[in-house]
Structures are given as C-alpha cells and as structure tokens.
Amino acid sequence: MYGDPALPSDFTSLPYANADAPKGGKIIFGEKGGFDSMNPYILKGKAPWGVRAHTVESLLMRSYDEPFTLYGLLAESVETGPNREWVEFTLRKEAQFSDGSPVTVEDVLWSFETLGTQGHPRYQSAWQKIKTAEKTADRSVRFTFNVVDFEAPLIMGLRPILRKADWEGRVFEDSSLDVVTGSGPYVVSGFEPNRFIEFSRNPDYWGKDLAVNAGRHNADTLRYEYFRDGNVLFEAFKAGDTSWHREGNAGKWAELYDFPAVQRGDVVKSIVPHARPSGMKGFVFNTRKDKFADWRVRDxxxxxxxxxxxxxxxxxxxxxxxxxxxxxxxxxxxxxxAQGAVLELLEPYRDQLIPGAIEGYSLPVSDGSEANRKNLRVAMKQLAAAGWTIQEGVLKNEAGEVFEIEVLLKVGGTVGGIETEGVFNIYADALKRLGINTRITLVDSAAYNERRKAYDFDMIYNFWYLSLSPGNEQTLYWGANGITTPGTRNYMGMNSPAAEAMVEKMLTADSAEHSVAATKALDRILTSGRYVVPLWYSEVSRLAHKKELNFPDRLPMYGDWSGFLPDVWWLEQ
Known part of the structure; x- marks a missing residue:
C-alpha cells in the first residue's frame, strides 16, 4: 500500500513459517453451532469457514507480518497505473483448480462480476468501483476504476477466484450443499451438515512449491467437529477428541487447565502475543429504534x-x-x-459530531462496588435530559411510552469464555434500578444470524474484528447504506457523514501517516458515538494443544490470527 514490501523478490518463505516443517498428520478442530450450506460467498445459509480458508484462493495473499502488503499467489505479477487508476494481474500458467482444470481469465472475470452483483454484500461495494474489467492477454486481466481508491488494487487481489463451470445451470445466490471446486491446498473429503467437515491435503496442489507456501499447509487432514455449546466443546478437548482449544478467559486458563492430560504433558499450554487492534466487542444498541437514537440515552x-x-x-x-x-x-x-492532522480531519464536521469526538472521550470507570452509585446518578441525569424519567416505578418518556429492551443472544454464546447471558443478567439488574425492564431472547445460531442480518433486535452482542490495515471493509461496517440494506455489519445503524468521510480519507491517503491519522479520527467518531457497551479483550491468545502440535518460534505481528493456525503449524510424533 505504501513503500516497498518487507521481503525481497527472492525470498524463500514467509518469516513466520518453518520451511523445514514435516508434512503429515491430522488436526481436529472443535466448532460451536453447525452449517447448512457449502457456499460462503452468499447471504443465504451458514457455511463452514474452512471452505474459504483451505480450498479457495485469490490472486494475491497476505503476509501476516506486514499490514497493507500482499504477495502473489494465483497471480505471478501485478501492475498498477501511476495513480492506481487501474490494476492488471497476470495469472501463473501452472495455476489450476483441484480437478486439474486451469485457472483462467474467464474464471477471474466471472468471479468478480458474480460476487459483485449476486454475492454477499461485502463484495458489492468494491465491484461498484470498477469502470471496466477486461482480458488483456491469455493470462492477464485488467480492472479500471471509476474512483480514486489506493486500496482498490489490493482489494481486487484478495477476491476469491471460483471455477465458473461449477455454476453452470445453477443459481449462484441459492444456498446448497454442492461442494465448491477451489484451487487451494485442500479439498473437501467428507462432511455431514451440523456434524463435521473434513479437508484433505491435495497431493497435486499446483502451488505447493511457491515461496509463499513454504512451511505452510503441513497437516494431511483438517477435520472440524461441531458441538452444541462451548462447555461441551471444552469437555471434548479434555477427553482428547479435538487437537486444540482456544481459551478467551484468563481466569479459566489459570483454574481449569490442570486436567490429567496437562499434568502428563500430553497437552501443552501456549501463550501467543500480538500487536493487532482490540476490535470492538460488546452489547450493541440498534439506533434504528427511536429509544436509542439519542446519544445521551446510549451514554x-x-x-x-x-x-x-x-x-x-x-x-x-x-x-x-x-x-x-x-x-x-x-x-x-x-x-x-484531538490535535494535529486528526483535528484537521474532524474540524469540518464539528457541528455533526457527538460530544467527545474532538474534546476527548473516555469510558466511565466505576469504583468496583456492586452499587455503582456515582455512574448510575450520571445515567439518570442523561436519561432525564433525553426526556426519560421514572414514572410509576418505570422509565417512561413524555408520551408515556415505557423504556424496555429485548437483547438477542445466541444459545451458549460466550465472550472471552464467559456466557453472554450471564454477563447481561448482571447488567440487567443495574438497568432495573434505572426503571428499565429487559428481556433476554435466546435463539440458536441460525435464527440469530438471520435476525442479525435483518437488524431485527434492540440489542445484540457482537465482535468486530479490526486489522492493522483497515480500508474498504470499513464502509461495510459503518456506512449509511447499512441502515436499510440487510447483511452489512453496521449493526448499530449509524448514519455519520463524518465517519464515511474518514473512510474515504483512509482509501485516498498518499502516505502511511495520513492513513493512520484518518483511522484515529474514525476511531474517535465511533467511540464517542456510544454505539456499543464495550467489553474486554486480550493482548494474547491462550492456546492449549496436543504436544504433537508445533508452531514456529518466530511469531507474526498478527499473532494467533488467520494464516497462523493451522497454516504454519505441524505435527511431530
């Protein structure tokens, strides 16, 4: 995105991969919930994430040791115009799908247009920025843009490339259990909806000798077993039925990971630090509802x-x-x-911003006692200022409408290893003291996802994962289009021209410094907007795993993230 890649053109492996890692063995994952589709690229249904991660590839790929840097995968070269007004990719001649058919320019063009017009909404905004898409040679394709967006060539490079022939006679938007033919290192070798899915390493994988793949994709088999909830999943790991377990709760890590397999040394506890953003994890207010429209209520x-x-x-x-x-x-x-470049970016929108965006904002801190009297007094004043007062023992507005909240939660849903229901129950006790009645609605994963896609809730629990290279996806998260368009991640329904302007500044920044300033300004708008009740995060990942599982000593900047487990892990008997 800015400057030069960290790795030289003759690099032999990614810095966090062990090029000498042995091949072989089986890794068994434990997953909560289930799946009813094999197409992860549409709005309908729920597909295993492993389909995207293990079987389908893109033109370029990330190094998780560098934000905003991509290296060639299906593409052997990439070229852009002087102002990135176009990007041209040339496919590797050896690139092929798992059935042996070549990856062609026609597959690339079909994938981009189909995803951009019929796929999940996350693909559509990028497609709308393409003026023309054309074949320029037998293995070359060029995309010309209709806007200035310096990240657009990178976004194009990360689009999944699907086999056009797979969808002949089929409707792309319809969910099905037909297996996608990918070009990746693994193929789907078996599955049963809501029970398991298994991926086997393709011995004829075309890209196994590429430098970007050295020391990656080491296990012969990846199997995902699905469990009802987190407690059952943990017990399965303790019994040896799965290969590893990620623990988000520091207290449980200290107290519950002394079972016999750990004592014998058959299970190892590993701490993996990272330098990525915390993201935002918490209870989300749906500002499409009138009761949450006033920022003072949210405050x-x-x-x-x-x-x-x-x-x-x-x-x-x-x-x-x-x-x-x-x-x-x-x-x-x-x-x-706010100061300097951040202030300059925010100043034109001063009149639109919620208090705290420019002046400075921090989350309230309690004294740690259960009463929390000081903060509840502030809450009562803010509610009164917004027109909500205690009447007949309950909170009402001037029209006599009662303030009630339905929070939608997933059955068995957890935050940091703790059930979200238990966390909200404590919160509900405090809200009751403000005269607010709450109701928890527990639904299964499928129903939860459907209602969340349609924004059919007062409050939900959500976690936005955010990276060190924010860009176009921010529009999907915070853009005003998400107020009514289903399937975006603007779950709070925010409508902020200032936030959209900061995303635009991020996309057109001509230096890393300008991009960082725009991101900091966006962070101020989001945080001061009081759209979420923030919860906790961890600066490390806690991974318990069978002793046969190993990972390199040199860790990526992103730590335990996509591209780490199982990509660079290996098994030693």
Whole structure:
C-alpha cells in the first residue's frame, strides 16, 4: 500500500513459517453451532469457514507480518497505473483448480462480476468501483476504476477466484450443499451438515512449491467437529477428541487447565502475543429504534454497565477493556483533545459530531462496588435530559411510552469464555434500578444470524474484528447504506457523514501517516458515538494443544490470527 514490501523478490518463505516443517498428520478442530450450506460467498445459509480458508484462493495473499502488503499467489505479477487508476494481474500458467482444470481469465472475470452483483454484500461495494474489467492477454486481466481508491488494487487481489463451470445451470445466490471446486491446498473429503467437515491435503496442489507456501499447509487432514455449546466443546478437548482449544478467559486458563492430560504433558499450554487492534466487542444498541437514537440515552446505558465489578465477578481476574475500536495498536485514538492532522480531519464536521469526538472521550470507570452509585446518578441525569424519567416505578418518556429492551443472544454464546447471558443478567439488574425492564431472547445460531442480518433486535452482542490495515471493509461496517440494506455489519445503524468521510480519507491517503491519522479520527467518531457497551479483550491468545502440535518460534505481528493456525503449524510424533 505504501513503500516497498518487507521481503525481497527472492525470498524463500514467509518469516513466520518453518520451511523445514514435516508434512503429515491430522488436526481436529472443535466448532460451536453447525452449517447448512457449502457456499460462503452468499447471504443465504451458514457455511463452514474452512471452505474459504483451505480450498479457495485469490490472486494475491497476505503476509501476516506486514499490514497493507500482499504477495502473489494465483497471480505471478501485478501492475498498477501511476495513480492506481487501474490494476492488471497476470495469472501463473501452472495455476489450476483441484480437478486439474486451469485457472483462467474467464474464471477471474466471472468471479468478480458474480460476487459483485449476486454475492454477499461485502463484495458489492468494491465491484461498484470498477469502470471496466477486461482480458488483456491469455493470462492477464485488467480492472479500471471509476474512483480514486489506493486500496482498490489490493482489494481486487484478495477476491476469491471460483471455477465458473461449477455454476453452470445453477443459481449462484441459492444456498446448497454442492461442494465448491477451489484451487487451494485442500479439498473437501467428507462432511455431514451440523456434524463435521473434513479437508484433505491435495497431493497435486499446483502451488505447493511457491515461496509463499513454504512451511505452510503441513497437516494431511483438517477435520472440524461441531458441538452444541462451548462447555461441551471444552469437555471434548479434555477427553482428547479435538487437537486444540482456544481459551478467551484468563481466569479459566489459570483454574481449569490442570486436567490429567496437562499434568502428563500430553497437552501443552501456549501463550501467543500480538500487536493487532482490540476490535470492538460488546452489547450493541440498534439506533434504528427511536429509544436509542439519542446519544445521551446510549451514554446513560454505558454508565449503567459496571465493568469493573462485572469483569472481576465473571472473569475471575482483571482484563483490559476495549477503550476504543483500534485500542492496543498504533491506530488507536488518544483520549485527550484531538490535535494535529486528526483535528484537521474532524474540524469540518464539528457541528455533526457527538460530544467527545474532538474534546476527548473516555469510558466511565466505576469504583468496583456492586452499587455503582456515582455512574448510575450520571445515567439518570442523561436519561432525564433525553426526556426519560421514572414514572410509576418505570422509565417512561413524555408520551408515556415505557423504556424496555429485548437483547438477542445466541444459545451458549460466550465472550472471552464467559456466557453472554450471564454477563447481561448482571447488567440487567443495574438497568432495573434505572426503571428499565429487559428481556433476554435466546435463539440458536441460525435464527440469530438471520435476525442479525435483518437488524431485527434492540440489542445484540457482537465482535468486530479490526486489522492493522483497515480500508474498504470499513464502509461495510459503518456506512449509511447499512441502515436499510440487510447483511452489512453496521449493526448499530449509524448514519455519520463524518465517519464515511474518514473512510474515504483512509482509501485516498498518499502516505502511511495520513492513513493512520484518518483511522484515529474514525476511531474517535465511533467511540464517542456510544454505539456499543464495550467489553474486554486480550493482548494474547491462550492456546492449549496436543504436544504433537508445533508452531514456529518466530511469531507474526498478527499473532494467533488467520494464516497462523493451522497454516504454519505441524505435527511431530
């Protein structure tokens, strides 16, 4: 995106991969919930994420040791115009799908147009920025853009490339259990909906000798077993039925991971640090509902959430709170008054911004006691200022409407290894003291996803994963189009021209410094918007795994993230 890639043109492997790792063995994953589709690229149905991760490839691929840098995968070369007004990819002549058919320019063009017009909404905004898509040679394809977007060539490079022939006589948008033919290192070798899916390493994988793949894709078999909830999944791991378990709760890590397999040394506990943003994990207000439209109401409800008491009561140990959407990284906002380039970016929108965006904003802190009296007094004042007062023992507005909240949660859903229902129950007790009645609606994963896609909720729990290379996906997260268009990640329904302008600045920034300033400004708008009751995050991943599983000593900047487990792990008997 800016400057030169970190690796030289003659590199032999990614820096966090062990090029000498042995091949072979089987890794068994434990997953919660289930699946009813094999097409992860449409809005309908729920597909196993492994289909995207293991079987389908893109023109370029990430190095998870560098933000905003991509290297060639299906493409042997990439060229852009002087102002990135176009990008041209040339396919490797050896690139082929798992059935032996070549990856062609026709497959690329069909994939881009189909995903951009019929696929999941996350693909559609990028397609709308393409003026022309054309074949320029037997193995070359050029995309010309109709807007200035310096990230657009990178986005094009990460689009999944599907086999056009797979969909002859089929409707792409319709969910089905037909297996996708990919060009990746694994193929689907067996599955049963809601029970398991298995991937086998393709011995004829075309890209096994590429430098970007050295030391990657080491296991012969990847099997995903599906379980009803997190407790059952953990017991399955303790019994040896799965190969590893990721623990998000520091208290449970200290207290529950002393079972016999750990004592014998058959299970190893590993800590993997990272330098990526915290993201935003918390209870989301749906501002499409009138009761959450006033920022003072949201501010009141955030004050009512007694974080310091809850984190110790449910987490056993203190855990850092997400103080903003990009906290724990170089992209995170400062909490004092905006200065310099960040202030310059925000100043034109001063009149539209919620208090705190420019002046500085920090989350309320309680004294840790259950009463939380000081913050509840602030909450009552904010509610009164917004027109909500206690009448006949309940909170009502001037029209006599009662303030009630339905929170939609997934059965067995957890945050950091703790059931979201248990966390919200403590929160509900505090809200009751404000005169607010709450109702928890528990639904299975399928129903939850459908209602979340349609924004059919008052509040939900959600986690936005955010990276060190934010860009076009931010429009999908915060763009005003998501107020009515189903399937975006603008779950709070925010409508902020200032936020959209900061995303535009990120996409047209001519230097890393300008991009960082725009991200910090966006972080201020999101955080001061009080759209979410933030919960905790972890600066490390806690992975318990069978002793046969190994990973390199040199860790990627992103730590335990996509491209780490199982990509660079191996098994030694």
């Amino acid at each position: 009141a409800l955030i004050h009512a959430f007694n974080y310091e008491f809850i984190v110790r009561n449910r987490n056993s140990v203190d855990a850092p709170r997400s103080s903003s959407y990009f906290s724990n990284s170089v992209l995170g906002m400062s909490h004092d008054a």
